Amino acid sequence: MEFQLCLSLFTITLATILFVRTLLRRNRRVYNLPPGPKPWPIIGNLNLIGSLPHRSIQKFSKQYGPLMHLRFGSFSVVVGSSVEMAKFSLKTHDVLFIDRPKAAAGKYTTYNYSNIAWSPYGAYWLQALKMCLTELFSAKRLKSYEFIRDEEMRSLLRDLHAAATSMAGRAVTLKEHLTTLSLNVISRMREVVDKVGGSVITTPEQFRWMLDELFILNGVITIGDSIPWLGWLDLEGYIRRMKKLSNMFDRFLEFVVDEHENRRRQEDMVDVLLNVANDPSLEVKFNRDSVKAFTQGFHRKVPDLFAGGTESSAVIVEWAISELLRKPEVIAKATEELDRVIGRNRWATEKDIPSLPYIDAIVKETMRMHPVVPLLAPRLCREDASVDGYDIPAGTRVLVSVWSIGRDPKLWENPEEFMPERFMGSKIDVKGQDFELLPFGSGRRMCPGYNLGLKVIYVSLANLLHGFAWRLPDGMTKEQLSMEEVFGLSTPRKIPLEAVGEPKLSTHLYVAV
Numbered sequence: 001m002e003f004q005l006c007l008s009l010f011t012i013t014l015a016t017i018l019f020v021r022t023l024l025r026r027n028r029r030v031y032n033l034p035p036g037p038k039p040w041p042i043i044g045n046l047n048l049i050g051s052l053p054h055r056s057i058q059k060f061s062k063q064y065g066p067l068m069h070l071r072f073g074s075f076s077v078v079v080g081s082s083v084e085m086a087k088f089s090l091k092t093h094d095v096l097f098i099d100r101p102k103a104a105a106g107k108y109t110t111y112n113y114s115n116i117a118w119s120p121y122g123a124y125w126l127q128a129l130k131m132c133l134t135e136l137f138s139a140k141r142l143k144s145y146e147f148i149r150d151e152e153m154r155s156l157l158r159d160l161h162a163a164a165t166s167m168a169g170r171a172v173t174l175k176e177h178l179t180t181l182s183l184n185v186i187s188r189m190r191e192v193v194d195k196v197g198g199s200v201i202t203t204p205e206q207f208r209w210m211l212d213e214l215f216i217l218n219g220v221i222t223i224g225d226s227i228p229w230l231g232w233l234d235l236e237g238y239i240r241r242m243k244k245l246s247n248m249f250d251r252f253l254e255f256v257v258d259e260h261e262n263r264r265r266q267e268d269m270v271d272v273l274l275n276v277a278n279d280p281s282l283e284v285k286f287n288r289d290s291v292k293a294f295t296q297g298f299h300r301k302v303p304d305l306f307a308g309g310t311e312s313s314a315v316i317v318e319w320a321i322s323e324l325l326r327k328p329e330v331i332a333k334a335t336e337e338l339d340r341v342i343g344r345n346r347w348a349t350e351k352d353i354p355s356l357p358y359i360d361a362i363v364k365e366t367m368r369m370h371p372v373v374p375l376l377a378p379r380l381c382r383e384d385a386s387v388d389g390y391d392i393p394a395g396t397r398v399l400v401s402v403w404s405i406g407r408d409p410k411l412w413e414n415p416e417e418f419m420p421e422r423f424m425g426s427k428i429d430v431k432g433q434d435f436e437l438l439p440f441g442s443g444r445r446m447c448p449g450y451n452l453g454l455k456v457i458y459v460s461l462a463n464l465l466h467g468f469a470w471r472l473p474d475g476m477t478k479e480q481l482s483m484e485e486v487f488g489l490s491t492p493r494k495i496p497l498e499a500v501g502e503p504k505l506s507t508h509l510y511v512a513v
């Protein structure tokens with residue numbers, strides 16, 4: 001009897017749900033969505049997206065065209081893979097696509113969307129962007145920190161020279177040096193110890209782990225990001241990892257902010273952030289979490305802040321050297337340019353950048369083939385839009401595949417070939433105006449740190465090539481060098497590059513402070 005009652009109740013509830021759904025669907029506008037693979041119930045097309053989403057997407061856009069519709073669980077995703085589609089979403093209708101979708105990483109690892117990259121479109125983001133442009137990355141501010149970047153560069157070269165000398169012809173792991181540099185100079189860090197309790201807050205090893213974890217977790221799409229009603233299960237364990245990371249970071253960032261508040265010197269970007277946060281004229285208040293979120297978001301990217309190197313720059317430089325090791329003739333041309341312009345008695349500086357067009361071409365070619373953010377950061381469509389007869393409903397997540405654009409044979413001759421010469425004499429730049437090459441994105445949501453990033457990339461690459469003759473480890477051929485990548489917030493090499501760098505200049509140049 002009880003069973004029958006339950007069954008009737010269940011049937012009535014189900015019938016009501018179906019009836020309401022049919023009514024709602026009848027009133028819903030029918031959209032003409034762009035073409036794309038047929039989605040499965042619940043998961044949509046997630047089964048088609050492998051561990052390298054940019055490559056899966058490139059494959060499908062060849063089949064479905066430059067504007068493609070996918071379903072990631074409960075959400076519609078539109079991917080633009082051509083110059084026209086990039087222009088449409090990043091320039092012509094920039095304001096329609098200026099928002100960011102919500103994701104667990106933004107919530108748990110950046111103080112509930114308090115950093116700039118995850119912050120939704122609105123007064124808070126506008127004010128944060130203004131602060132970036134006028135306070136943190138203004139030409140004047142970047143210039144005033146040039147000496148720190150120079151100091152870091154010399155420390156990298158000294159460090160590599162010492163490693164090369166002690167290793168006597170054996171390979172070094174280049175990226176380790178590029179990032180160890182940043183760790184060494186992060187607050188000139190050894191161990192961060194609580195001054196009152198005496199307990200260790202963060203060791204350099206923990207800090208390195210935290211940074212890696214931050215980059216990994218900010219690049220993942222959790223099941224809950226695509227299928228929110230399954231989020232609570234945390235099937236992949238990502239949320240647990242995010243919460244753990246967030247606690248560890250918070251202890252560290254509390255320490256950093258406290259220290260800066262107590263010493264109150266005008267030295268680095270945390271001081272600048274604190275000054276801005278304390279400005280009573282701000283329309284939207286930046287609280288302590290904002291300062292911590294900006295600090296955390298920037299530290300690996302902004303040499304000025306903790307005087308560290310940059311993850312994105314390190315990734316790009318590592319890719320550039322990897323490509324060059326497969327093309328000795330490119331190294332020879334770069335060396336010729338450096339010898340001619342810089343000479344063998346000094347290092348390259350930021351002032352030399354305009355005089356090094358071949359180095360510039362290598363950097364552009366590296367960013368074309370290895371964009372650090374191959375699908376740019378996801379955007380959210382704020383209102384219904386249409387393009388080429390297709391609809392993009394409000395709430396759709398929008399990706400721009402700069403990976404596909406950079407490998408489009410209609411735009412690039414032999415796109416899989418590393419050929420810096422293609423940029424010699426070309427007007428194409430990376431600053432968001434040329435839609436064939438958008439490593440920093442474009443429009444109002446474009447990377448605000450691009451100028452700084454470029455300075456670091458140019459000078460480190462120029463000096464790595466100027467100061468060292470690079471070759472593959474003994475016994476390894478260029479065909480054996482893996483060029484696989486991993487997808488995340490940055491897209492680094494899967495296997496860190498190991499290479500032998502033989503010092504080329506007089507010893508005193510490396511050891512001089």
Ligand code: HEM
Pocket residue numbers: 116117118129297298301302310312313372373376377378439440441442444445446447448449450452453454457
């Ligand atoms: C060095 C190489 C770098 C590359 C290739 C790079 C690339 C990018 C890309 C593709 C985006 C997304 C743009 C979009 O949605 O259209 C972005 C956003 C951002 N980048 Fe960079 N970036 C780099 C360095 C930096 C540096 C040094 C900083 C300095 C702090 C920085 C800070 C940011 C911020 C705050 C955003 C979010 C902007 C927003 O959502 O309003 N980036 N970056």
